[in-house]
Structures are given as C-alpha cells and as structure tokens.
C-alpha cells in the first residue's frame with residue numbers, strides 16, 4: 001500500500017515561496033542563507049533527503065535475517081533491517097499509536113519490536129502484531145494504517161544500501177551512473193570484491209551539512225588546513241611521497257584530478273601517483289606508529305606475497321562522493337547526517353577485508369589489525385582540521401550583511417575544466433568545479449516538487 005504525500009502540502013515549502021533559487025545559487029557564488037536558513041534546511045529534508053537516493057548502511061551490518069541497525073534518512077529515524085524472510089526494509093522508527101520511536105538500540109536482532117510506551121508490537125515486516133487489551137478499542141486493527149510506515153524503495157549496490165521516498169526517482173543504478181566505476185574499482189581490489197563494515201569514529205560539528213560535502217573533493221585546502229599532518233608526513237617521507245604529502249608543492253601539476261560525474265557525485269583520484277606494482281600502495285602509506293614492525297613480520301611470514309597483503313592494509317587514495325551523504329575515502333565509508341541547519345554528524349566507518357575464498361593464506365587478521373591502524377590516522381589527525389573549518393565557516397556566515405560564498409576557482413580559464421566524451425567534467429585537483437556542479441544539482445532539486453510516498457504492509 002503506497003501513500004502519496006504531496007510535498008507542497010507538507011508545510012515544508014515556506015522557503016520555496018520565499019526564495020528565488022537562481023538568485024541564491026549563481027554560477028560563481030552561493031548565498032550564505034543556503035547554509036544558515038532553517039526554512040531552507042527544512043525544505044532540504046524533503047527535496048534532497050526525501051527525494052534522492054540516500055545512503056543508509058552496508059549489508060555487512062545486517063548480514064542475517066532479523067538483523068537491524070537504527071539510522072536516519074535526513075531527520076527521519078529509521079530501522080534498517082533484514083526481515084524474517086531476508087528482505088531489506090527501512091521502517092520508520094515511529095509507533096503508529098502515538099508516535100514514539102519503537103527501537104532505541106543502535107543494532108541488534110529482532111523478529112518484532114514492542115513499543116516501550118503502551119506495548120503495541122510490530123513484526124519486522126512493519127505489520128502490527130498485537131495491541132495490549134484490544135477490547136478497549138472499537139476499531140479494526142487489520143486496517144493497514146496501523147502498520148508501521150516504511151520507505152518504499154530500498155536497494156543495494158554491491159552491499160551499499162540506499163533508499164528513497166520518491167517513487168519518481170531514477171533506478172539506483174541510473175542515479176549512481178558513472179560513479180559506479182570508481183566504486184567498483186574500490187571494491188574489486190578487495191578479495192572477493194567485498195568489505196565488511198567495522199566500528200566507527202563518530203564526530204559532530206556545529207555547521208551545515210553541505211559544508212562537509214563542499215569539502216569532500218576540495219584539494220585546495222589541504223596544504224593549509226592540514227599543515228601539521230603534512231609536516232609530520234613530510235618529515236618522515238624523505239624517499240617517497242607518503243600520505244597526503246603529494247599535496248606539497250603544486251598540487252595541480254601532481255598526478256591527480258577531480259571528476260564530476262553527474263547527479264551531484266564526484267571523484268577525486270590520486271591513484272595516478274601510485275606505482276603499479278605489488279607494494280606500490282604501501283610505499284605511499286602515511287606513517288603510523290608500529291607500521292614497520294607489522295610490515296617486517298608480514299614479510300617474514302609471507303615472503304613476496306607480503307607486498308600484496310600490505311597493499312590491502314593501505315588506504316586507497318580516492319575520494320568517491322555520492323550526493324548527498326556518502327563518501328568512500330581511503331578505506332573508510334564516511335556518512336554525513338544532518339542534525340539541524342547548523343549541526344551535522346560525520347561518521348567514519350572502518351572497513352575490514354573478508355576472505356571467504358581463503359586466498360590470503362591466513363593473513364586476514366593481520367591485514368585487518370594493520371588496517372585499523374591506517375584507518376585511525378585521518379579521522380583523528382586530519383578530520384579535526386576540517387571540522388574546525390566547518391564550524392568557523394558557520395560562525396563567519398553569521399555576518400548578516402556579507403552575503404556571498406565564492407566557489408569560482410578554475411572558472412573562466414580556457415582549457416582548465418574540460419568535459420570528456422562521456423559527459424564527465426574533469427578539472428585540476430584544487431578546482432571548485434565539482435562544487436559548482438553539485439550545487440547546480442542541489443538548486444535543480446530545490447526547485448522541483450517531489451511527490452514523496454511511504455508504504456505500509458497491506
């Protein structure tokens with residue numbers, strides 16, 4: 001059963017009447033209000049986080065029937081689960097009686113959820129299972145309106161689960177489009193083309209969610225904002241460029257580029273800097289305490305195969321950004337989660353190698369132990385620099401009389417930004433071309449009127 005919810009009657013469109021989006025988002029600049037206005041934020045929860053495919057979680061987080069995690073779709077709390085038949089579902093975490101959340105745990109396994117308030121219980125299909133003392137009700141509890149609302153479209157791309165409330169959104173594969181190529185490459189370097197999601201670094205900053213997406217492919221800030229991390233890496237990188245030290249010097253002439261791939265998605269590729277040989281990736285891995293010890297013991301145990309093993313522990317030098325809330329960077333899955341107009345959660349999930357075919361000769365635990373070390377670095381020593389920037393931008397944007405945020409680096413220079421034969425826009429690493437392109441897509445979405453729907457079991 002599909003319920004149509006007309007966005008324009010949902011009360012969230014006051015911003016739409018108030019603003020001229022072409023005024024707020026121009027070719028070279030955007031108005032501060034897109035980061036500071038609560039009405040725009042509220043409209044985004046429908047026009048962006050309701051209407052496009054939003055990343056919710058990874059299949060390895062709910063591998064078995066009845067497994068669940070609690071997540072969010074914009075501000076909507078959800079229970080992402082595999083029901084007792086194995087079907088993926090994203091239930092609104094909201095009791096149909098008086099609206100309280102049904103599940104307060106981060107993860108677990110449950111065939112049904114009992115509401116903590118008055119004890120109504122629901123199967124993990126969303127269907128109402130039982131109501132305490134039903135003889136106090138005159139209604140027919142078989143009416144589908146009492147079943148939990150759920151997101152009508154939930155799909156997975158190679159383990160990454162996305163969902164949308166928009167029946168008119170393109171198929172997930174079409175939405176992802178060419179960004180599937182770097183996602184495939186990121187997965188295919190892992191044994192069996194798979195990863196498992198591990199624990200996460202959970203961070204929150206006091207700033208708008210788009211500040212994180214603006215930064216997700218920003219190669220311009222690195223040498224300035226991450227100066228201390230680069231200095232540390234440069235001190236220890238006398239032989240090769242390691243970690244982010246390939247940003248030292250002139251990043252636009254270094255072997256890396258940015259590609260805008262449509263629907264707001266973009267890709268920063270630093271892999272051309274890597275030597276194509278076993279051990280090439282490990283050779284540029286940033287310094288970590290104890291890494292030499294691990295490398296030495298793996299080389300002793302595994303001989304020539306050790307270089308491949310070390311590559312699996314190394315971070316892939318890519319930023320693959322899927323609008324609006326998902327990034328693959330290094331070995332991490334990063335998820336942006338809006339909290340309010342000026343508050344955002346940023347979660348960095350580590351990923352582990354899985355070796356179902358046994359091709360790693362028993363090295364899987366060592367790889368994952370070392371991988372944990374390599375995955376500790378950026379969220380602890382780099383991301384804090386970024387979050388400080390986001391908070392300080394939000395503070396700066398409180399200057400009401402100064403309207404504009406510029407994103408025009410690379411604009412108007414002949415030959416600098418080019419569109420290839422597949423329509424992919426390619427630019428130097430420090431350009432803001434991806435920002436201009438994704439914000440155009442944002443503007444297009446803010447102008448449309450999506451007809452969002454929820455579904456209930458019949």
Ligand code: FES
Pocket residue numbers: 095096097098099100115116117118119120
């Ligand atoms: S609010 Fe859930 S049973 Fe009353």
Ligand SMILES: [Fe+2]
Pocket residue numbers: 215221222225226382386
């Ligand atoms: Fe950064």
